[in-house]
Amino acid sequence: MLSAFCVAQDAAPTGPAAPEVQFVPAFSAKAKFDRPLLVEFTATDPEVAYVVTQPGQILRVPRDPAKEEQTVFFDIVGKTWTDNWEEGLLGFAFDPDYATNGLVYVYWTEKIAKTEGVMAGGRKTRSERQSVISRFGTKKNDQGAPVVDMASELRLMQIFQPFGNHNGGTIVFGPDQMLYVALGDGGAANDPFGNGQSKAVLLGKVLRVDVRGATAEKPYAVPADNPFVQEVGARGEIWCWGVRNPWRITFDRKTGDLWCGDVGQNRIEEVCRLVKGGNYGWNLMEGTEVFKTRKQDLPIPADLVPPVAEYPHADGLSVTGGYVYRGKAIPELDGWFVYADFSSCKVWACRENQGAPASVVSLGRVAASPSSFGEEADGELLVTCFDGKVYRLVPGKKE
Numbered sequence: 348m349l350s351a352f353c354v355a356q357d358a359a360p361t362g363p364a365a366p367e368v369q370f371v372p373a374f375s376a377k378a379k380f381d382r383p384l385l386v387e388f389t390a391t392d393p394e395v396a397y398v399v400t401q402p403g404q405i406l407r408v409p410r411d412p413a414k415e416e417q418t419v420f421f422d423i424v425g426k427t428w429t430d431n432w433e434e435g436l437l438g439f440a441f442d443p444d445y446a447t448n449g450l451v452y453v454y455w456t457e458k459i460a461k462t463e464g465v466m467a468g469g470r471k472t473r474s475e476r477q478s479v480i481s482r483f484g485t486k487k488n489d490q491g492a493p494v495v496d497m498a499s500e501l502r503l504m505q506i507f508q509p510f511g512n513h514n515g516g517t518i519v520f521g522p523d524q525m526l527y528v529a530l531g532d533g534g535a536a537n538d539p540f541g542n543g544q545s546k547a548v549l550l551g552k553v554l555r556v557d558v559r560g561a562t563a564e565k566p567y568a569v570p571a572d573n574p575f576v577q578e579v580g581a582r583g584e585i586w587c588w589g590v591r592n593p594w595r596i597t598f599d600r601k602t603g604d605l606w607c608g609d610v611g612q613n614r615i616e617e618v619c620r621l622v623k624g625g626n627y628g629w630n631l632m633e634g635t636e637v638f639k640t641r642k643q644d645l646p647i648p649a650d651l652v653p654p655v656a657e658y659p660h661a662d663g664l665s666v667t668g669g670y671v672y673r674g675k676a677i678p679e680l681d682g683w684f685v686y687a688d689f690s691s692c693k694v695w696a697c698r699e700n701q702g703a704p705a706s707v708v709s710l711g712r713v714a715a716s717p718s719s720f721g722e723e724a725d726g727e728l729l730v731t732c733f734d735g736k737v738y739r740l741v742p743g744k745k746e
């Protein structure tokens with residue numbers, strides 16, 4: 348994400364004809380939020396959208412546009428550290444067994460006493476920030492609405508952050524019941540410590556951990572089938588590596604593939620499909636180009652995983668990864684990964700073509716900076732925007 352607002356320019360569609368779509372406000376006309384960053388759903392509460400705001404709230408919002416009453420599900424406003432534009436309450440997930448255990452997981456950034464952290468190559472640096480991933484139980488409030496039981500917090504991970512930006516922030520359960528955690532390179536520019544290309548640190552990675560049966564003594568387990576558990580000097584939590592700031596990772600509900608929008612620095616924004624053990628190249632590469640600003644003189648490995656699709660900074664400055672569309676309303680989009688740019692507000696969809704370059708179509712533009720997508724129970728897509736509103740992707744030509 349960047350602190351920029353929409354730049355008006357027209358995107359030229361490439362490849363197949365783009366389906367005619369538009370973005371219409373979801374929920375009631377009064378449903379407006381302070382920097383919405385995420386929308387989640389649970390089958391136990393099907394008429395409610397859980398909207399996450401960057402300052403630190405999760406709100407229960409009726410999906411029925413005729414209903415306006417919201418309730419607060421979780422609130423850490425003032426406890427989360429939002430000194431940097433990219434900090435705050437960044438991630439939220441329901442436990443796969445939420446219906447029976449009532450557990451939820453939250454990712455936020457917080458301020459700590461100045462601490463020393465170890466970066467790639469054993470280099471030490473000091474800062475007063477960290478990322479936190481905690482598990483909470485839930486209960487009913489006096490009106491019978493579900494709320495997070497704040498006293499039930501169990502901290503699963505605390506990850507030292509050298510700088511305020513590039514915190515990743517998605518936590519999401521895979522079809523394998525494992526928790527996937529998207530972490531950026533730590534921040535600043537150029538990945539100054541080289542975290543992305545070091546398997547000794549968690550920054551610049553997507554992690555895969557087992558949080559079933561988490562306790563204070565053992566908050567998570569490393570799955571035995573993670574790619575680097577046997578590699579000396581590598582962190583077993585790593586699922587894939589060499590990412591810069593994975594801003595939203597999501598699973599294709601049909602295939603189980605893991606998709607990612609990885610935010611670029613100077614020239615290129617990326618869409619990647621994340622595979623076990625894959626090295627996505629940062630900071631040796633930015634998209635399919637060699638990244639020339641890097642300070643290290645490491646050789647470029649031959650087995651880097653290239654992005655599925657990329658776009659230059661003429662088309663936007665910060666990718667927001669969405670979902671592979673599996674809804675019914677727009678059949679032409681089935682199997683296409685939908686994504687957007689936070690700065691230009693352009694929206695696209697891409698599809699892999701078995702060895703040939705991916706197809707990309709333009710889906711127009713949203714009204715304000717798109718911060719995240721959401722996937723409803725029926726597979727239709729929502730997008731949260733920094734005009735405070737949540738929009739739904741629907742068929743039809745924009746008037």
Ligand SMILES: [Ca+2]
Nearest residue numbers: 510512533534
């Ligand atoms: Ca950071």
Ligand SMILES: [Ca+2]
Nearest residue numbers: 627628629634
């Ligand atoms: Ca890359």
